[in-house]
Amino acid sequence: MGAQAVKTSADDIVLELRGLTKVFGSGAAAVRAVDGIDLTVRRGELVIIMGPSGSGKTTLLTLIGGLLKPTSGTVHINGIDITAMKESALTQVRRHNVGFIFQSYNLLESLSAVENVEVVLDLAGRGGRGAAVKAEQILVDLGMGHRLHFKPRDLSGGEKQRVSVARAMINDPDLMLADEPTANLDSKHGPEIVLLLRAVAKELGRTAVIVSHDVRIQELADRILWFEDGRFKDNPEPAVAPAEEKTTGV
Amino acid sequence: MVPLARRYLFSDKIRLAIAAGGVAFAVLLIVLVQAFFQGIIDQIGRFASAAPSDLWVMQAGTPDPSHGASILPNSVLSDLQDVPGVAAAQPLLGRAMQVGSARFGFVMAVPEGPFQAQTIEAFGAQSSPERGQVILSAVLAKDIGAGRGDAVDIAASSFEVIDVSSSLVGSFSVGALLDSQDAAQLFGDPEAFSFALVFVSQDADPEQVAAAIEDQVPGTAALTPQEFADVLRQEIEDGLRPIGAVLFGLAFVVGLAVIALTIYTSTVERTRDYGVLKAVGASPGQLFAVVIRQSLIVALAGYVLGSALGIASGRLLQDAVPQFVLVFRWQDFLLVLAAVLVMSAVATLVPVRRVASIDPAMVFRA
Structure with a gap:
């Protein structure tokens, strides 16, 4: 990959979650796998969502990717609400706007x-x-x-x-979603893959959201969000927008 | 384009071979049965079409010589001459009788008449045998194990085989040509004949003459060669159609089951693949197309293989058993192709439903 940066701006929002909730089951057996999540991710960002097994990270990723319908709340990709879409339209979104790893x-x-x-x-x-x-x-x-x-x-x-x-x-696609991409890789190849995704995000102006509990890759993230019991532990909104001309070569 | 369906099928070549072989077996069965039936129908029709005349006249109510003997008194010949439009009438003797030890053959003779030589030639012989002699069709000769110079019993009389002819036309290709006096003696009535081959005047319409014959010569039926052939064929078709339908149905079910099981097991094994494809943007229609293409490949491979085997084994069968007359027609191959395409379409119904129900979120489970 080359080392050319893509200009981003604070308003260039690729992913926006508002009150996103997914409940499995009902009544006393109901499980709130994702519980009223708010999140904004801008173009060029690499966000890593970390958390223990069973915390709902993968469910959150499938909701973002339009593979699962939320119980409530919205997912906007490039400003378009995908939660209200029919399956045929969601297919188009997955085909053109989202890449899965x-x-x-x-x-x-x-x-x-x-x-x-x-x-x-x-x-x-x-x-x-x-x-x-x-x-x-x-x-x-x-x-x-x-x-x-x-x-x-x-x-x-x-x-x-x-x-x-x-x-x-x-x-x-504008948005790449990766589910534990380093889990089956050794200490050399795991970080390499995340570096690759980071380069893609920075140089091609894509956005990457990675779900992982691999501490070896933490330092490569623009933001790390801790997810537990269906919620972010801290405020997921970035205190500062990504640098407008941040350059990262691989 | 990535040939996904082909890759899926060819990734397990043994299963593909078994599936194509199963369909080929079904196709082989259908093709052979169809060719066998068509062979019978053609043979029976050839007897009627062989006549050089414009009309066949027979005893009313006996249009099928293999089921009932037509017996007309000799006086009918002169009655026919009186019907307007009749130019000439050539008598013909013919009846199914036991030839040799255990085989029924169509025993024929062409008595003297205005078109005797022409009629003998039309039925596939060069000349009429002398008394005590017989010409056998090749199929009948092989069937009873007789050759030139051998003695053959027909009813209670013995005849010398003077020729074996592959062009002799009898009912079902099983024919024996005798001298007319011998035949009359065998049939038990020298004052009668079986059929009159009627030649109409140049300006007469055969169908109108046929109607006039039936009107003016009581107890007769007059048919054009085409009508006679159709009656004979219809008799056979009516008898064989139910058997053919059962065999066709069995072959169809075998082919359908083979394709359906192959595609279903392939689909179940690749559930995750279909989930991945859905996740990365495949529409249900695109996934259905992958399933349907696999089914089509199996069906068409089986069709080509089964058709080729059908033709090859048909030739071998005919060489080994001459009375096993097979006629392959392109229309029948088209019909089998249509059946195979229907098989392949029906076989995908369950696999397609399964693909439709795959949850793409499953691919996130390790």
Whole structure:
């Protein structure tokens, strides 16, 4: 990745959560997995949400990604409320505005590295020869040029996660959501992946929200939010907006 | 485009081979049954169409020579000559009888008449045998194990086989051509014949002449060769259609079950993949297309394999058993293709419902 910064402004809000709540079950058995969350994340930010297992972090991420309907509250991505959307519109949001990175990579085992990336362009109706070229290019940029046609079973954990990052980036989404992206990686490759996401956020003007309880990556975040019992422990709103011309090279 | 459906199918080649093989078996069964039925229908029709005349005249109520013998007194021949529009009438003797030890064949003879030579030739022989001689169709000869020079019993009489002809046309290709006096003796009435082949005048309409014959010559039925062929075919089709439908249905169910099980198990195994695809922006329609394409690939592979095997095994069967006459028609292959496409569509119903119900949030669970 290059080291060119993208200008951001304090008003350039990519993600905004207001009163976001998710309750599983009902009556005495009801569990408030996410309990009235407010959060604002601006373009170019890398936010890490940390917390113990079972605190509701992953539920929060699935709500943000439009994979789960909240019980109440709103999720705005680029100013658009996705909580009121029908499934077909949510599909479009996931296709064009959000990129997902998963703890267990979730690559399609039958496809090569480059096909795992290219398939996302196909789904967006941007398939064809150009899609393959773009997928190859992004993998080359992420240092995977020598593994383009390898199947996931032949890749290391770090390489799989790079393919996963490439897949999340390929449609140029504004928001990248990563669920424990370093959990299956060693102390060298774990931080490398987060550095990669940070570079993408800073240089390409994307926003990354990472759910993790990996303390090795804390220092790479613009903000760290502690999530416990469905709530942020401290005020999640940034005291200061990200620096307007913050530059971070990888 | 990433060929996702193909990759999913080819990732387990053994399962793909079993699935395509299962569909191929179903297709093979349908193709062979269809070709067998068509072979019978064609053979029975050929007998009617072989006549060089414009009309067949037979005893009323006996349009199917394999089920009932037509017996017309010789006086009918002169009665026919009196019907306006009739140019000539050639008698023909023909009846199903036991030939050899255990086989029924269609025993024919062409008595003297205005078109005797032409009629003998039209039914596939060069000339009429002499008394005590018989020409056998190749199918009948092979069936009873007789060859040129052998003696063959027909009813209670013995005949010498002077020729075995692959072009001799009898009912179901099973024919024996005798001298007309021998035939009359075998049939038990020298003053009768079986059919009259009527040639109409140049300016006459065969259908009008047929109506006039039935009107003026009581106890007769007159049919054009096409009508006679249709009657014979209809008899056979009515008898075979229920059997064909049962076999077709069984083959369809086998093919359907094979495709459905293959696609369903593949879908269950790839639940997580479909969840990932949903999460990264696949619409339900796009996922359904992946499932349906897999089903189509299996179905079409089975169709091609089954059709090829059907034709190849049909040829082998015909070589080994000549009376097993198979006729492959492109219309039947189209029909089988349509059936296979319906199979593949129906087979996806359950897998598609399963894909529709996949929760994409599941992919966040480790």
